[in-house]
Amino acid sequence: MTMQLSRSDAEDFLIKEAALLDAWKLEEWAELFTEDGEYLVPATDDPDGKPGASLFLIYDDRHRLGERAKRLLKKTAHAESPHSRTRHMTSNVAVGDSSNGTIAVSCNFVVFRSRMEVTNIYPGHAEYLLISNGSGLRIRSKKAVLDVDALRPHGKISIIL
Amino acid sequence: MMNGHKASSQELSRLVIDDRRDARFKVHRSAFVSDEILALERERVFGKCWLYLGHSSELKQPGDFISRRVGGRPLLYTRDRDNKLNALYNTCAHRGALVCRERSGNRRAFTCGYHAWTFDEKGRFVGMPGREALPPDATDNCKLDLIHVERLEEFKGFVFVCYDKNAMSLPDYLAGAGEYLAYVADQGAGGMEIVTGTQDYCVGANWKLLQENSADGYHGVPTHSTYFDYLRSRDSTNFATMNSRGWVKNLGNGHAVSESIGLLPWGRPYARWVPGWGEAAKVEVEALNKEIMERLGPERGNVVANGDRNLLIFPNLVVNDVMATTIRTFYPVKPDHMEVSAWCIAPAGESATSRDRRLRNFVEFLGPAGFATPDDVEMLELCQRGYANLEAAPYNDISRGMLSNAPTKTDELQMRTFWRRWRQLVSGDPSLELVGP
Numbered sequence: 001m002t003m004q005l006s007r008s009d010a011e012d013f014l015i016k017e018a019a020l021l022d023a024w025k026l027e028e029w030a031e032l033f034t035e036d037g038e039y040l041v042p043a044t045d046d047p048d049g050k051p052g053a054s055l056f057l058i059y060d061d062r063h064r065l066g067e068r069a070k071r072l073l074k075k076t077a078h079a080e081s082p083h084s085r086t087r088h089m090t091s092n093v094a095v096g097d098s099s100n101g102t103i104a105v106s107c108n109f110v111v112f113r114s115r116m117e118v119t120n121i122y123p124g125h126a127e128y129l130l131i132s133n134g135s136g137l138r139i140r141s142k143k144a145v146l147d148v149d150a151l152r153p154h155g156k157i158s159i160i161l
Numbered sequence: 162m163m164n165g166h167k168a169s170s171q172e173l174s175r176l177v178i179d180d181r182r183d184a185r186f187k188v189h190r191s192a193f194v195s196d197e198i199l200a201l202e203r204e205r206v207f208g209k210c211w212l213y214l215g216h217s218s219e220l221k222q223p224g225d226f227i228s229r230r231v232g233g234r235p236l237l238y239t240r241d242r243d244n245k246l247n248a249l250y251n252t253c254a255h256r257g258a259l260v261c262r263e264r265s266g267n268r269r270a271f272t273c274g275y276h277a278w279t280f281d282e283k284g285r286f287v288g289m290p291g292r293e294a295l296p297p298d299a300t301d302n303c304k305l306d307l308i309h310v311e312r313l314e315e316f317k318g319f320v321f322v323c324y325d326k327n328a329m330s331l332p333d334y335l336a337g338a339g340e341y342l343a344y345v346a347d348q349g350a351g352g353m354e355i356v357t358g359t360q361d362y363c364v365g366a367n368w369k370l371l372q373e374n375s376a377d378g379y380h381g382v383p384t385h386s387t388y389f390d391y392l393r394s395r396d397s398t399n400f401a402t403m404n405s406r407g408w409v410k411n412l413g414n415g416h417a418v419s420e421s422i423g424l425l426p427w428g429r430p431y432a433r434w435v436p437g438w439g440e441a442a443k444v445e446v447e448a449l450n451k452e453i454m455e456r457l458g459p460e461r462g463n464v465v466a467n468g469d470r471n472l473l474i475f476p477n478l479v480v481n482d483v484m485a486t487t488i489r490t491f492y493p494v495k496p497d498h499m500e501v502s503a504w505c506i507a508p509a510g511e512s513a514t515s516r517d518r519r520l521r522n523f524v525e526f527l528g529p530a531g532f533a534t535p536d537d538v539e540m541l542e543l544c545q546r547g548y549a550n551l552e553a554a555p556y557n558d559i560s561r562g563m564l565s566n567a568p569t570k571t572d573e574l575q576m577r578t579f580w581r582r583w584r585q586l587v588s589g590d591p592s593l594e595l596v597g598p
């Protein structure tokens with residue numbers, strides 16, 4: 001079956017995702033994923049590495065990404081307590097091929113994170129595999145590839161990109 | 162820190178108060194903020210100690226190279242055409258530019274971008290444009306070669322350099338820590354290798370705070386409760402074993418280990434299956450465990466496969482063999498800022514399923530986007546911010562377990578072992594004690 005997804009529909013969906021993240025509605029963000037969804041961030045020195053063969057920064061299955069969302073909402077997630085303020089910018093959205101019921105969508109992103117009077121910038125591009133069912137789009141896979149050589153000066157990724 | 166005058170050896174040694182009568186151990190917070198102390202550390206610690214350069218598996222073929230900063234110095238780590246490992250200062254003999262700008266690759270020649278002097282992978286000068294403008298003997302006696310780091314030695318695949326040509330041998334330096342590196346080297350029947358993908362990050366805190374933190378069993382529950390929540394949600398473990406406090410050993414020369422065997426709640430990729438991995442994984446984990454037991458015998462096999470260890474090698478190498486095995490090193494950029502690099506070491510040639518399980522398991526806790534390390538980073542940065550109050554509140558307390566004959570992971574002997582060696586080197590007084598409660 002082939003599916004049609006317009007660029008503007010894809011963009012609307014990514015804007016909605018970004019808004020959930022910036023509003024710290026992280027559990028609602030996790031619910032955007034399918035039951036077998038995954039969230040990936042490769043190492044900064046191996047952006048083309050394969051999960052399971054290269055050491056990633058984030059290699060979350062559906063359970064772990066849900067727990068990541070829950071964790072970050074706890075006061076005891078010290079790196080985000082009190083929460084940072086984030087601003088997710090999404091652009092250059094492109095709809096790629098669809099196969100086996102999934103549609104490839106890519107975009108560029110910049111995430112600003114501010115906390116304790118320091119602002120860090122996370123630039124990169126993201127590759128999504130989306131699934132369209134009757135009630136809308138779901139994320140089967142999200143891979144965020146950073147354009148930095150090292151997490152310096154960031155020190156960490158304690159937010160969701 | 163010392164009001165403008167140069168600190169004497171005595172003043173420096175008093176930064177660490179090792180009061181055995183009252184069982185109090187304190188470190189003056191100026192050790193974390195002072196530029197003068199950092200300059201002394203560069204000279205007396207990073208200039209004298211053996212420092213981790215990399216693993217031999219990172220350079221597989223002749224011509225493979227990695228450029229890496231070690232102790233703030235840019236080095237070129239190469240495997241040459243004779244299969245020998247080299248550590249060269251990455252700086253051109255002409256005007257000093259880095260001769261290699263890439264992170265890694267394979268080459269037999271490095272041409273400086275500035276005026277095109279060229280060197281081979283052993284550092285030998287091989288050519289320049291317009292050679293005739295220099296006297297005929299200008300290149301005699303290796304005068305224009307890249308300079309080799311004073312010392313390079315390998316111990317079971319772990320490659321170290323030292324900037325002091327008179328330093329003791331690496332095995333002597335490692336002392337009791339060598340045995341613990343050997344436990345890591347023994348995990349794989351066919352040797353060990355570094356997995357691609359480096360976790361390069363930084364912490365806005367003094368470098369010594371990370372050495373302290375890396376084997377600090379006392380902070381586990383308060384700092385990382387959300388990680389344990391994750392394990393509970395996945396494995397429904399009841400964590401009866403969480404109270405195991407293991408033991409800690411002084412391994413000599415400032416090195417220490419905290420250790421327990423078979424008791425912690427997380428999975429280990431070749432020894433301790435957890436329900437969250439599924440039934441199919443159980444069969445493979447058991448087979449891997451059996452291989453280790455048969456190859457090493459039950460006693461050593463049990464230590465290698467079932468032991469969880471946080472190994473601190475002075476001054477700045479951490480080998481944590483926990484839910485995966487990580488090698489971590491870090492260097493000060495400023496008193497309140499360090500750069501960290503961490504790798505995953507794994508049995509060479511392990512199955513794709515085992516490697517996958519290991520890498521998933523690694524990042525559930527470890528690394529700058531795991532469920533735990535970001536909170537360590539946060540805590541270290543909060544400590545550093547707190548030191549702005551050092552005039553009013555001048556000392557850190559590191560006294561836990563000083564009265565104990567059997568210190569555990571939640572005591573602080575591992576930190577005291579570090580600080581005693583640090584004090585000896587920074588003050589330049591070799592008579593100061595390295596062994597103590």
Ligand code: FES
Pocket residue numbers: 253254255256257258273274275276277278
């Ligand atoms: S600085 Fe390297 S050739 Fe001149």
Ligand SMILES: [Fe+2]
Pocket residue numbers: 374380381384385533534537
């Ligand atoms: Fe920690």
